Amino acid sequence: MNSRPRHQSKLGSFALYTVLLIVSVVVVVPMFYLVVSAFKTEQGFLEHTFLPTGDGFLGIAWGELTTKQFHRLFSPEIGIGRALVNSIFLSSTTALLATFVCALAGYASAALDFKGKKSFEWLILAALIIPPPLLIAPSYQWLHSLNLLDSYAGLILPAIAPAFGVFLFRQATLQSVPKSIVEAARIDGAGEFGIFFAIALPMLRPMVGAFLIITFLATWNNFIGPQIVLQSTEKQPLSVVIYQTQTAYYSDYGLLMAGTLVSILPVAALFLFLQRDFIAGLSSGAVKG
């Protein structure tokens, strides 16, 4: 009687791992293709699907691989170094400022009493449902009349007050900053800003970490923003520069793949490094109930 279910479950787990492995291959092959293509010449790309075959170690002609594409990327011809610096600057500045602005407002709306608190909460919820595509054209016109086009201010300032950030920090404060501790500090004579920086912010650390990563990634991958706001090539971040490279060198596949690899590696490293913060923050900020 027992043998049938066990037999079935063995077959079941064989099927399970087979499916999981097939999915893994589908996920990994494009990434592998990306990395391998980045180290090939144009000729090498056309001749070999993945690694060039030859008589080297594992039957691969390692000598045919080249870092030429990376040299081209960083040479003045394309100048990806500048774009890399721009991306790092834009993403870290936006992430830091957005986190600070949202933490201040989110904390205040949860832990402080003030007139108009209900209206503020209503405003945040209403802001969450504004569809971004609606604002694309009017924002461009408005930035034009503010004379902020082709400036980093025109790109950063609109990005550092996202309503959902205030919402997340409000939830995190309600969940992990006990009112009694804030009250006690107030009785001890601490100022409101002192309480925020010395007591609340450390307690909100997981959300701070998660929100920093979320905004950093969102800015890094933002394409439509810089594409519309910035005009000078030397100001553009990686997302736009890679797109322009694709338009100008559309059949230069090795070059394109190398550029994509350079663009992805910093974020992937950051994410793997901070993965724990990311997941802890998301779960602590989740609405309970």
Next chain:
Amino acid sequence: MSTGSRVKPYLFLAPFLILFVVFTVVPLFQAVPLATHHTFGPDASTYVGFEKFAQAFSDARFWKALRNTLVFTAGSVFIQLPIALGLALMLNRKRVMGRGVFRLLFFSPQLVGLVFVAVLASVMFQKQKGLVNTAIAGGADMLRSIPLINANAWLPTTSELLNTPWLESLAMRTLIISALWMYAGFNMIYFLAALQNVPSELEEAAMIDGAGPVRRFFAVVLPSIRPVAVFVVLLSIIGSIQVFELAYIMLPEGVGMQDSGLTLVTYLFKNGFEIGDLGYATAIGWLIAVILSATAITQRLVNRQEAHA
């Protein structure tokens, strides 16, 4: 209470409120007059009333964009999400070896980022030398070498397969496949989190009562993860209706051949920033907003109806 503590909360809110009003509220209000103007660049404009909306309704390209966007959305909801749920169910089984590794692996395409997935896909889906066509042609050759099945009779020729126009004429299929690669693992994470909350006693009880896996899924698992599933479906629809970068970067001219991959936001972008008619772009923006609101309202109504039933 001192005046200080009455003013201070507003100092906490001030940076957010000022930026929010200047860069979100003002453009939102400007979206009303802007949609009633014909513009050429940001400076030249004439009042045209509701003509821009009428223009959209009689514009074949707008309807094509709407249709393509809905096809993409359907692909996300009916192909991608079931796969994401399937992956979550597999990883949620007890004693799966390497669960953490698989979870990270399936999630990892998300780290590549939309723009870079689009560039990678534009290379992989090329005719002739792209990986996808090379792999399909290779697979077809293997079938041809099998005797008896007579593959040559029903398979397209190798050169036809190598010239499959994924980016040109089959744009919607290509977009759905690329989005599937990028987002299935991401949505799997939501489903996995929801599956943690399925009461195991309930599932065991159902098992003892002799319910098979399919029955257990519909009677126990699905009702328990329903709130999260509804949320993921809604997010997926809202995100899909706004699809832009993937199509714009991946497809020739951003739209494919004969608009085969033209989406609503691509059309908005092209009108606003390539043709320079910000008024028409804003009118399209309003129409997208209407579609998004309709989605959210429908979801609410369905939810309420089911709560009453």
